[in-house]
Amino acid sequence: MRPGRASHRSHHPSCARNSPSRSLRNSACRTVAPRSKKESHALAHDRPTITAPPSRPSEQQPSPPTGTGPVIGRALQILGAFNADHAHLSLSDLARRARLPVSTVHRMLGELLAWGALERDAQGRYRVGLRLWEVGSLAPRSQGIRELALPHLHDLSSLTRENVQLAVRDGSEVVFVERIGADGAVPTLTRVGGRLAITATGAGLVLLRQLLLTGWLLGFPVPFMLAWAPSWTWIIAANVLLGLNQGLAWSMTVNMKIDLVGPARRGLATGLNEAAGYTAVGATALLTGYGLHPVPELLGVVFVAAGLALSLTVRDTAAHVALELAQHPEPPPSSEKTGLAATFIRTSWRDRSMRGASQAGLVNNLNDGLTWGVFPQLFTDHGLGLAAVGLIKGIYPILWGIGQIPAGRLADRIGRKPLIVTGMLVQAAGFILALALLSDPLLAGVLSAVVLGLGTAMVYPALIASVSDHAHPAWRANALGTYRFWRDIGYAAGALPAGILADTLGLHATVIAAATLTAASGLLAARWITDHTMH
Structure with a gap:
């Protein structure tokens, strides 16, 4: 180990002995350590594109957390920057939407990518990773309802030859947990995991009727x-x-x-x-x-x-709203x-x-x-x-x-x-x-x-x-x-x-x-x- 790098780590606050987490301390020390020009260039330009997290056995346990408190809060801010309108974000866009410094976001992206919470597309932008979707699919409000309703959704779609959607109300919005499409039906803009105002969807209007x-x-x-x-x-x-x-x-x-x-x-x-x-x-x-x-x-x-x-x-007028949304020149x-x-x-x-x-x-x-x-x-x-x-x-x-x-x-x-x-x-x-x-x-x-x-x-x-x-x-x-x-x-x-x-x-x-x-x-x-x- 080079003396200069060791000296730099010893002066970083997160390397102090009273740091609450050794893994967090080591992660922080590795992040702030200076790199050579060659290493920096490789970091910026030669990082391989990650299209999916590495496969893991289903019984493998999630990696232990690397920090508590504000670190988790910043990670959640980064994840919260993604939505249906912003599914792919560059580093600068992520920092702006998360309201965090670019350097902070850059430091945390490495761990989020390694764990599978985020991926990078062919253009180098960030997107939600498959691992995060796997965890989200375990949410009990969607999982139990979906498993019970899925056979009936298929029957209803076959009988009516219309799109059938299953949504869960969340305050003034609905979250779609399943969608069965039908050939020739009115096109819809909803997607599984999507969220819309309750008054803008057929499922919401059924509740509001x-x-x-x-x-x-x-x-x-x-x-x-x-x-x-x-x-x-x-x-x-x-x-x-x-x-x-x-x-x-x-x-x-x-x-x-x-x-x-x-x-x-x-x-x-x-x-x-x-x-x-x-x-x-x-x-x-x-x-x-x-x-x-x-x-x-x-x-x-x-x-x-x-x-x-x-x-x-x-x-109900839900079908008319769905048609209007599908034909509207502006996206939801x-x-x-x-x-x-x-x-x-x-x-x-x-x-x-x-x-x-x-x-x-x-x-x-x-x-x-x-x-x-x-x-x-x-x-x-x-x-x-x-x-x-x-x-x-x-x-x-x-x-x-x-x-x-x-x-x-x-x-x-x-x-x-x-x-x-x-x-x-x-x-x-x-x-x-x-x-x-x-x-x-x-x-x-x-x-x-x-x-x-x-x-x-x-x-x-x-x-x-x-x-x-x-x-x-x-x-x-x-x-x-x-x-x-x-x-x-x-x-x-x-x-x-x-x-x-x-x-x-x-x-x-x-x-x-x-x-x-x-x-x-x-x-x-x-x-x-x-x-x-x-x-």
């Missing part, structure tokens, strides 16, 4: 609680259940319609979906204005029973880009167009909350009775609902942005009309309801279609959920501040503030939203 039924089951007690509530606490609890019902059931119907029709007819599909809902809201408002006796809340029993019965007949993004947190940030702010749609949706429903809270009091103060106020409040959602069908179709033809911007400005004009014509309160109420209803009809399907256009199918459901969060929180954001503002400045000032805010939102939408080229 239960949300539609769950939503209606949660809504079933609501009419009974409202009819025979012994205290105000029961009323609040009924509204909580109603909110959960709306969030689950309505969200799933929107997603499923978008899955069914594809990019070219999203406006019409969302228009039909929203038209059905808000026309029913308007019809119910008209009925309540003229009185439903003896227990008006029991009309909700009919609605809940019909919704639950229809949900049982709904067919990696799993860290499709999670709820990442999509929430992207939809709420980072993506300029979806930011514009989210704020417009919030202000649009803020207007709705304000009209339900302020308009009845405004027109009652000017002499209108319950039947007239019910008429006004019925016209608004009925036009809002029915108008979404032609508005959605128009959004498919001319784009989303023109309808969004124009619709917001039309709504602002509706508020101005309500004040300008108050000398005839019935005329003011009816005309403002017509204009507000038409403006909202223009905006509603175009906003949902715009968000769908800008979201990849792999994370579209999360994006729509985020948009609907901002849009529907506008109900509370409109009703509560409107009440405070009305008490402080009066009803007229509240209506003027709503008109100003709506016009400003329309201008922001014009600045931020761009029409996405539909595939």
Whole structure:
């Protein structure tokens, strides 16, 4: 042994006598030892390409660990740098994705290659090794399920002549543990060991389809609680259940319609979906204005029973999503880009167009909350009775609902942005009309309801279609959920501040503030939203 090399080792911290592991100390000493130019050149250029780890008897035990603590953490960082989008990485790419110095990664790669955790391809890049796959295949969550399900997967594929996949849910994602392909079936982008957002896969949508039924089951007690509530606490609890019902059931119907029709007819599909809902809201408002006796809340029993019965007949849209993913020009993004947190940030702010749609949706429903809270009091103060106020409040959602069908179709033809911007400005004009014509309160109420209803009809399907256009199918459901969060929180954001503002400045000032805010939102939408080229 050369004196210089021995001297160098003796000064390296990992060569100290109190090192916790002799193997780790020896490994570190060998790594940092200087090499001659000839040895360095061989290390950089003449290392043989490893295409698979050397064969070992099946009974051979894994090599003992060479270190603990931070060393293991760094090794896991290196292994975690690989995913479906980055299956082959150079040394510099590995260091960048693992967020480690190049020298550290270079030192550890030798042991990872020797153990078989990594291999090198013909271009000298690193990839996951066969030994690591052998260990991963022993994971109990996949092994037991796969062995039990495999015969049934083959039978199902033979019977249906379709691709059959087995996936395990892991949080907001699914991991594929088996896949049986079929000739002539719709091509899929999934692979065994792959991971995708739960909303981007057929297997995930089968799991999520239960949300539609769950939503209606949660809504079933609501009419009974409202009819025979012994205290105000029961009323609040009924509204909580109603909110959960709306969030689950309505969200799933929107997603499923978008899955069914594809990019070219999203406006019409969302228009039909929203038209059905808000026309029913308007019809119910008209009925309540003229009185439903003896227990008006029991009309909700009919609605809940019909919704639950229809949900049982709904067919899953997983095959449509699979086809859209297969034909989409962009590959599915990696799993860290499709999670709820990442999509929430992207939809709420980072993506300029979806930011514009989210704020417009919030202000649009803020207007709705304000009209339900302020308009009845405004027109009652000017002499209108319950039947007239019910008429006004019925016209608004009925036009809002029915108008979404032609508005959605128009959004498919001319784009989303023109309808969004124009619709917001039309709504602002509706508020101005309500004040300008108050000398005839019935005329003011009816005309403002017509204009507000038409403006909202223009905006509603175009906003949902715009968000769908800008979201990849792999994370579209999360994006729509985020948009609907901002849009529907506008109900509370409109009703509560409107009440405070009305008490402080009066009803007229509240209506003027709503008109100003709506016009400003329309201008922001014009600045931020761009029409996405539909595939």
